[in-house]
Amino acid sequence: MLSNIDYSELPRALQHMMERDQTATKPLPRRSFLKLAGATGLALGAFPHIAMAEAAGSGKAAGALKPTQQPSAFVQIAGNGEVMVTINRLEFGQGVHTALPMILAEELDADWSLVRSRHGTNDAAYVDPLFGIHLTGGSHSIKNSFAQYRELGARARAMLIGAAAARWKVNVATLRTQAGTVLGPDGRKLGYGELAAAAMAQPVPEKITLKDPKDFRIIGRPTPRLDARAKSSGLQDFGIDMRLPGQLTAVVARPPVFGARLASVDDSAARAVKGVKAVLRVPLDGGAEGIAVVADGYWQATQGRDALKLNWDTAKVEKVDSERQLAQYRELAGRPGPHKFDADMAPLATAPLQLDAEFVFPYLAHAAMEPLNCTVALTEGGAELWVGSQCAGLDAGAAARVLNLKPEQVTVNVQMAGGGFGRRFSSTSDTVVEACEIAKAAHAAGLNAPVRTLWSREDDMRGGFYRPMHLHRARIGFDERGNVLAWDHVIVGQSITTGSVFEQFQVKNGIDGTATEGMRDPYPLPMRLTVHHPKLNVPVLWWRSVGSTHTAFVMETLLDEIARATEQDPVAYRMRMFGDKHARHRDALQLAVDESGYGKTRLAEGRAWGVAVHESFDSVVAYVVEASVKDGRPVLHRVTAGVHCNLAVNPRTVEAQVQGAAVTGLSMCLPGSAITLRDGVVEQSNFDGYTVARITDIPEFDVHIVPSAEPPTGMGEPGLPPLAPAFANAIARLTDKPLRQLPFKIESKS
Amino acid sequence: MKLVVNDREVTIDADPAMPLLWALRDVIGLTGTKFGCGAAQCGACTVHMDGEAIRSCITPISDAEGKKLTTIDAATDGTDRIGAAVHAAWVKHDVAQCGYCQSGQIMSAIALLKSLPAGQQPTADKIDEAMAGNICRCGTYARIRTAVADAARTLA
């Protein structure tokens, strides 16, 4: 996902994006919203629209309100009182499908049992209200839409009250609301469903009063997910489940080496496969090309693909080899480069204690459970897409470029997605672009049918856009009390934002801020940080918690090493560095310490404690873990989390997100959790070669949240970074050998 | 070719080598069963064949002919006591996150509980063993453990 955004640079960045795509979004005339949404097959007929002022025929637009502030695009209330809330994000497991409706329903005073939710489109209403683009990333969904969804709920409520006041001919000030009902002074009642139609005619108020947070009755309450039933019965549809009349399925034969093109093609056998409708040569991401096989279904398409005889021209493309790459990175680490921090390194020469360390991190695939897919229907007036997209507007713009359409002629229907971890927002919109190229070529070949492009697991895993491989080197001078006198640090790794819309404001002085986030801070360390960004043809991308996937590991294991070397308790050592600053770090760590029994409970024989704390995306997570080594293999037994995300909108989701992120953090430690290349070819292709955590790897979890009434910060990613270092710190205490590599290198039994 | 899916006989015109997963999803239109890996690695495609959990992505329809096939759709529709208990436990414990793996998880859990003598409670190790073939990238494993154990208790 996206890394921490530098807000000060935001307007410039957005301007850049807008210039690039003209309008990256598709502004809909608001009055036509109902009709348009109905046309996509969603059962909206029962939901009258709570409209904005211009629809009320008052002749006045709703003043200064932006599309993101118009209740009509977000709330629909049916006659039976059901409230349909449209979310402006992609739900891919993180729980916004429930948390955003909770926020809106709170201010609407809805009856929670009647609240439902659904995805939006690339409509301009569904941009992130701060960033101005459609975006699910950077753990920003709740943080950036908290105020927005509260206001939307409050506006809709005011309109319902206005409608009741008009009906009863009383002053609005005499009316109250409660759980989906407007209450009159004399005991009269009207349900929201009965008022919805009349409320449409009410003006949208610009000024509204929000609740005092102490009166919240939905926000902050552990709330079951709205999609729990559908997702426990096979009824939930995902992007991959799209079935339009006559729809065909395409798979693509991709080059073995990134960027390669075709030398020769013999598709005669492929065309003869039963069910194959077309075999098409298509441009692929990164200047490559491939062969798309379009067929009645996925199986037939893959049969056709298997029958292709292809020769690839790989002579002119770079063939990255992981072993050679590591040697190159080591060589690069010794060279001068741009500095992110530039403290004086003179004390290194005289420091009483020294530590030299090198860390290696591999490429990682996102490997979301639902393989990538995108369905495209070319219509008379444009195109319609169905895709689990983290960036519907940018994807629509990219589709428009491929299809020679205007962005407003493209509708992207955001689909429920089976995970993503950043992969459903690529810097080049690769999934969508390729699906549109195929749809275009199929159309040109005379096929008048919607085409679903579907990636196999192998396509998905070998298709690039990885968390980049990184090398870190540190030389640290410190004294007997553990005071760091100088810390000389080097990071080598590809830049993920170079070439993306974020380059302009993420890359400064040749340094990609996403590679260094999580370094040094919040510790008061005299650090010099040198960064090298080698250019390679392996596509790289943000990956759940981005830079913190490696920086947190380096920082938290090295600090632990200093604490061990100077015989200090790792918790006390960190607390001493926080001093009287960084209250959220202190509170999160203390909570994890208290709840885990750290320092009090005697651990089972062979186990050790491990500690780490890290802030990412404005939330702080601390872990205290128990681990052991069994047959030379590190085993994680118990994880206690202390979480500071300010107000937790749905504590149940926060708990799930922390557990889930911790499981992904654990995955990074497991042998086989690496993407490697040999002579340009990715060596892993499925879950047999690329390890992810299974139920047998899973520890016991306890998640505790620091109480807070401050506006919420995100929880999609912050649970990930501190898990691996906490685990490694526990193992280092048992073996006296620091772990400086992910996945953990297992010593053979012998 | 004739298949018996969820107690319904369906006749399909397909290559006998076609994996059951794609017959269910693309031909019959039962998309509750998911595609995750196509290689018996992830368990997303788990269905029951004559009561046993199988990976439909590597099972050709020729092997499924004449067998009784049950998918997530029928297993959790309330007609099967064990399926209903597992579904209820999944909802109660809010197991799903993205939800994509959960059809397969639930089918594995139902198969485990059906394999036990009536009322017998699965041990923690037994649950892990039965669920080890099902990957969840969202990391819902802790709640899966809780839900399976809870479903077993409600059936006792």
Ligand code: FES
């Ligand atoms: S799709 Fe069959 S086991 Fe993964």
Ligand code: FES
């Ligand atoms: S719930 Fe998302 S993969 Fe399991």
